[in-house]
Amino acid sequence: MTNLQQLDAYFTAHRERHLEELNELLRIPSISALSEHKEDMATAANWLAQALKDVQMENVAILPTAGHPVVYGEWLHAEGKPTVLFYGHYDVQPVDPVNLWDSAPFEPTIRDNKLYARGASDDKGQVFMHIKTIEALFALHKELPINIKFLIEGEEEIGSPSLTAFIEDNKEKLNSDLIVISDTGLYGPGKPAICYGLRGLTGVEINVRGAKGDLHSGLYGGGVQNAIHALTEVLASFRDEHGTIQVEGFYDDVLPLADEERAAYAALNFDENDIKEEVGVNELFGEQGYSYLEQTWARPTLEINGVFGGFAGEGIKTVLPAEAGAKISCRLVPNQDPEKIVALLRTHIEKHKPVGVDITITEFDKGQPYLTPFDHPAIQLASKSYEHVYQVPTAFIRGGGSIPIVASFDQILQVPVVLMGFGLSSENFHAPNEHFHLENFDKGLRVIGDYYTALNQLTPEELK
Amino acid sequence: MTNLQQLDAYFTAHRERHLEELNELLRIPSISALSEHKEDMATAANWLAQALKDVQMENVAILPTAGHPVVYGEWLHAEGKPTVLFYGHYDVQPVDPVNLWDSAPFEPTIRDNKLYARGASDDKGQVFMHIKTIEALFALHKELPINIKFLIEGEEEIGSPSLTAFIEDNKEKLNSDLIVISDTGLYGPGKPAICYGLRGLTGVEINVRGAKGDLHSGLYGGGVQNAIHALTEVLASFRDEHGTIQVEGFYDDVLPLADEERAAYAALNFDENDIKEEVGVNELFGEQGYSYLEQTWARPTLEINGVFGGFAGEGIKTVLPAEAGAKISCRLVPNQDPEKIVALLRTHIEKHKPVGVDITITEFDKGQPYLTPFDHPAIQLASKSYEHVYQVPTAFIRGGGSIPIVASFDQILQVPVVLMGFGLSSENFHAPNEHFHLENFDKGLRVIGDYYTALNQLTPEELK
Incomplete structure (x- = not known):
C-alpha cells in the first residue's frame, strides 16, 4: 500500500468518529464578535487544546493575547526535516439572521453529503482536518514525517487585531520553514487551486467642510460652495470611465503580470457570463x-x-x-506599498480640492499585498498532493481579497505561505446555512496527509 | 395734517392697545406642522376672523381647504378704485429646541424694543399691521381709499399644500387689481426694499443601481461597476469648477439681467466679506x-x-x-420653465450614464420663478411710501429663495404682486428667539397706510 492508500484506509475506517468529534467542536458557539460568547470562546480553545494533546502535540498551551487567546501545540522530533507552522482559527461569524437557517447554526446536520453548521467550512472544519491528519500519520508511522507547530487563533473574524503583535512577540517560538493555512477555497467543485497572491488594502475617509x-x-445657492459638489468633484477625479485610476503614480510600483500567469488564468476558461449572472448586471466594467480575473486578482x-x-430622508x-x-479603499497588488499609496491619495486630493471648502483625510488600517512565487517547491509539492487526490491539474490562482495576517506572516517570519484551502465559494461562510462539502473534507484529509509526507523529502534549506 | 401725519398720530395714540392685541394673537401656538395643535389653529383663525369683523370687514368667513382653513374678509365699497388682495398666514413654525429660547415662544416679551415670540415677524406681526392699518383708515376717514380682500392662510409653513387649489377654485372671489404680501424683509436695518423677483424651484432624486x-x-473590485462611482460621475458632470451648469440648454431661457438691474444691485454696496463671515468661509464661489447678489438673485x-x-458608519x-x-434641486429664474428643466436634466443624466448601472429619476414638486417689472406703478407707489416713512431710497431687490405661492398668485390671478416686507434677516424666523423690531412695526403701519391711501389715486386700468 502506498502512503496515500494507507491514509485513505485510515480515514475511511475512522470517518464516523471524526465527524462526531468535529460536530462537538461545531456545537460550541465561539462567536468572537459578541462579548456574550466569551465563555464559549474559552470552551472552544480548551476543546482544541485537548484535541492537540490527543494527537500527541507537546507544549500545548492556551496563550493569552490582548484579545481572545491562541491555542498552541507542537511536535518537533523530525530532526533535519522541515517545520510547518499551521495557522487556522477557532472563532466563527455571528449567525444573524438566524431565522434564515434551515437547521440550527450550532446543531451540525448533514444533508446531501454537506455538513451544515456555522464554522463547518470557515474554519473549524479545515482546522480539524489538519489535527486528524496528524492523528492518522502517528497511527500509521508512530512518528511524523515533519515537525509541526499549530497556531489557532480566536480573532480572525474580527480582523485579527491581536495576532500581528503575538507573532512579533513570539518570532522564535513560531520559527518554521513554511506556513500552511487552510482558510481559503478550491477554484470550483472538483478543481483544486493554490492561491499564491492576495491583494493588500488601504483606505481613507475624506471629509469636506464648506x-x-x-x-x-x-x-445662498449660487454664491457659496456646496460641500457635496466639492466632494463629488474629488471623487469623480479618481478614476476614468473604465475604472483606470487617475491618481498620479498609482500604478508605478505594480508588478506586471507574467506571461505565464496570464496564460494560466486564461486556461481556467472563466466565463464572464457566470459573474454577470451571479451579481445581476448586464455588463461588466473595468480596466481595458x-x-x-486579471482585473480582480492582479x-x-x-x-x-x-x-x-x-439630506437623505424622504422627499x-x-x-x-x-x-x-x-470612504474609499484601495486593493493593492504586489509590489505596491500602502503607505506610499496613501501619500499619493493625499497629494491627489489636495491637487483636486475645489475652492470654498476644507478637506480632512483620515487613514484606516493598511494591509500589505502578498505574493509567493508559485514555482516555490513548497507550493509545487502542495499542487502535486492536490493532483494525487483530485486527479486533475491544480490551478494557480490569486485572490482579489485581502487576508492581512498572511502578509504579516510573510513579513515577520519571512517564510513561504501555502494557502491550501478546501472550501467552496458557494458554502455561505459569513451567511446563513454555512456548510462544508464532505467530499472535500474527505479529499482534503488525504491531500494534507500526502503533503506533510511529501515535505519529508525536502530539507529546510531546499525550502529557503 | 397730511394723511401720513394723521396716521402717525393715530398709531402713536393706540400703540399700547395694538401691541396688547398682537400679543393675544402671538400667544396662540398655531403650529401647522404638528397635529396636536389643530385646535390652536382653529383658535387663531377665529381670532383673526373676529379681528377682521372688528375693523368692519364684510363677508368674513373661515373657509375650509383640504388642510387648515383660510380666513377671508372683504370691504368693496370704494367704487372705481383699485382692489387689493392682501395675503398672509396665521400658522407658525415649530419651536424646538425650546430650551434655546430666552423667553417662552408663546409668551410675547419686549426686550430692547424688539418683540420676542414665535410668529412675531413671520407672519402674525405683519398680518396684524395690515388689519390695524384698516382700523386707522376707517377711524380717520370713515371709509377706505381702496377696496380690500384679506386672505390669511394656515399652511404657509408647511408649503401651502392646499392654497393653489383654493385660489383656482375661488378665482372670482379673489379677483383683484394687485396682491400685497408682507412676509419678506427689508434689505437691512433702516433700508426698505421691494422684492420684485423670486427664483423658482425644481428637483429630482437620482437613484443608481449596479x-x-x-x-x-x-x-469583485475592479471587475464590476461601483454604484457610488457611477453616481459621482453623473453628479460631477452637472457643473464646472465655478458652478456654471453644464446641462445642455439649461441657460437657454434665462432672461439676462437688465443693465439698470445690475446697476441697482451694485448701488447697494453689498460687501462680500459680510457673507463670508456670516457663513464662515474664506472664499466665495460661483459663476464667473x-x-x-447677481449669482444668488438672478x-x-x-x-x-x-x-x-x-457604508456610512464608523471606520x-x-x-x-x-x-x-x-437629491438635487435647481433654483430657476425668469423665464425658465421647471418642466423643461427637468426634461433637460433627464437627457443629461441619460447621456452621462456610466456603464454597468441603471438609473431612475424621481421628480419633486416644481415652483415657477416670479418676476414683476419693477417699473410697474403698483411697485413704484409702494417704494414711495417706504421712502416717505424711512426717508431713504427704496432698494429694488430679488430674492434667491422660492415662494411658490407667489408664482401661483401671479399665474392664476394674473395681477402684480407687491412684496412689501418689514422683517429683518436677523430676526430668527424658523429658529429660537424669533423677534420683530418694533421700529419696523411702527414704521410699517405708516408705510402700509400711506400706500393704501396712495393707491386711491390710480384707476384699476392704470394697474393693468
Whole structure:
C-alpha cells in the first residue's frame, strides 16, 4: 500500500468518529464578535487544546493575547526535516439572521453529503482536518514525517487585531520553514487551486467642510460652495470611465503580470457570463486590456465604499450642505506599498480640492499585498498532493481579497505561505446555512496527509 | 395734517392697545406642522376672523381647504378704485429646541424694543399691521381709499399644500387689481426694499443601481461597476469648477439681467466679506462674471442637496456598493420653465450614464420663478411710501429663495404682486428667539397706510 492508500484506509475506517468529534467542536458557539460568547470562546480553545494533546502535540498551551487567546501545540522530533507552522482559527461569524437557517447554526446536520453548521467550512472544519491528519500519520508511522507547530487563533473574524503583535512577540517560538493555512477555497467543485497572491488594502475617509452650517439653498445657492459638489468633484477625479485610476503614480510600483500567469488564468476558461449572472448586471466594467480575473486578482482598485452628506430622508429638502464625506479603499497588488499609496491619495486630493471648502483625510488600517512565487517547491509539492487526490491539474490562482495576517506572516517570519484551502465559494461562510462539502473534507484529509509526507523529502534549506 | 401725519398720530395714540392685541394673537401656538395643535389653529383663525369683523370687514368667513382653513374678509365699497388682495398666514413654525429660547415662544416679551415670540415677524406681526392699518383708515376717514380682500392662510409653513387649489377654485372671489404680501424683509436695518423677483424651484432624486446586492470589494473590485462611482460621475458632470451648469440648454431661457438691474444691485454696496463671515468661509464661489447678489438673485442654480450610498458608519467596510442616490434641486429664474428643466436634466443624466448601472429619476414638486417689472406703478407707489416713512431710497431687490405661492398668485390671478416686507434677516424666523423690531412695526403701519391711501389715486386700468 502506498502512503496515500494507507491514509485513505485510515480515514475511511475512522470517518464516523471524526465527524462526531468535529460536530462537538461545531456545537460550541465561539462567536468572537459578541462579548456574550466569551465563555464559549474559552470552551472552544480548551476543546482544541485537548484535541492537540490527543494527537500527541507537546507544549500545548492556551496563550493569552490582548484579545481572545491562541491555542498552541507542537511536535518537533523530525530532526533535519522541515517545520510547518499551521495557522487556522477557532472563532466563527455571528449567525444573524438566524431565522434564515434551515437547521440550527450550532446543531451540525448533514444533508446531501454537506455538513451544515456555522464554522463547518470557515474554519473549524479545515482546522480539524489538519489535527486528524496528524492523528492518522502517528497511527500509521508512530512518528511524523515533519515537525509541526499549530497556531489557532480566536480573532480572525474580527480582523485579527491581536495576532500581528503575538507573532512579533513570539518570532522564535513560531520559527518554521513554511506556513500552511487552510482558510481559503478550491477554484470550483472538483478543481483544486493554490492561491499564491492576495491583494493588500488601504483606505481613507475624506471629509469636506464648506460653510459653518447647512445653508438655505435659495438664499445662498449660487454664491457659496456646496460641500457635496466639492466632494463629488474629488471623487469623480479618481478614476476614468473604465475604472483606470487617475491618481498620479498609482500604478508605478505594480508588478506586471507574467506571461505565464496570464496564460494560466486564461486556461481556467472563466466565463464572464457566470459573474454577470451571479451579481445581476448586464455588463461588466473595468480596466481595458485585462480579463475579469486579471482585473480582480492582479490589478489594484480604488473603490468608494460609502458616501454621505446633506439630506437623505424622504422627499426633498433644499439645503445647501456644509459637510459631506466618503470612504474609499484601495486593493493593492504586489509590489505596491500602502503607505506610499496613501501619500499619493493625499497629494491627489489636495491637487483636486475645489475652492470654498476644507478637506480632512483620515487613514484606516493598511494591509500589505502578498505574493509567493508559485514555482516555490513548497507550493509545487502542495499542487502535486492536490493532483494525487483530485486527479486533475491544480490551478494557480490569486485572490482579489485581502487576508492581512498572511502578509504579516510573510513579513515577520519571512517564510513561504501555502494557502491550501478546501472550501467552496458557494458554502455561505459569513451567511446563513454555512456548510462544508464532505467530499472535500474527505479529499482534503488525504491531500494534507500526502503533503506533510511529501515535505519529508525536502530539507529546510531546499525550502529557503 | 397730511394723511401720513394723521396716521402717525393715530398709531402713536393706540400703540399700547395694538401691541396688547398682537400679543393675544402671538400667544396662540398655531403650529401647522404638528397635529396636536389643530385646535390652536382653529383658535387663531377665529381670532383673526373676529379681528377682521372688528375693523368692519364684510363677508368674513373661515373657509375650509383640504388642510387648515383660510380666513377671508372683504370691504368693496370704494367704487372705481383699485382692489387689493392682501395675503398672509396665521400658522407658525415649530419651536424646538425650546430650551434655546430666552423667553417662552408663546409668551410675547419686549426686550430692547424688539418683540420676542414665535410668529412675531413671520407672519402674525405683519398680518396684524395690515388689519390695524384698516382700523386707522376707517377711524380717520370713515371709509377706505381702496377696496380690500384679506386672505390669511394656515399652511404657509408647511408649503401651502392646499392654497393653489383654493385660489383656482375661488378665482372670482379673489379677483383683484394687485396682491400685497408682507412676509419678506427689508434689505437691512433702516433700508426698505421691494422684492420684485423670486427664483423658482425644481428637483429630482437620482437613484443608481449596479449589482443586485452589495459586493465584497476584494472579490469583485475592479471587475464590476461601483454604484457610488457611477453616481459621482453623473453628479460631477452637472457643473464646472465655478458652478456654471453644464446641462445642455439649461441657460437657454434665462432672461439676462437688465443693465439698470445690475446697476441697482451694485448701488447697494453689498460687501462680500459680510457673507463670508456670516457663513464662515474664506472664499466665495460661483459663476464667473456675476456679483454675489447677481449669482444668488438672478442666476439659476443646481445644488446637490443630499447624497447617500454604501457604508456610512464608523471606520471602514470594504463594500462595493450596489446602490447610491442623490437629491438635487435647481433654483430657476425668469423665464425658465421647471418642466423643461427637468426634461433637460433627464437627457443629461441619460447621456452621462456610466456603464454597468441603471438609473431612475424621481421628480419633486416644481415652483415657477416670479418676476414683476419693477417699473410697474403698483411697485413704484409702494417704494414711495417706504421712502416717505424711512426717508431713504427704496432698494429694488430679488430674492434667491422660492415662494411658490407667489408664482401661483401671479399665474392664476394674473395681477402684480407687491412684496412689501418689514422683517429683518436677523430676526430668527424658523429658529429660537424669533423677534420683530418694533421700529419696523411702527414704521410699517405708516408705510402700509400711506400706500393704501396712495393707491386711491390710480384707476384699476392704470394697474393693468
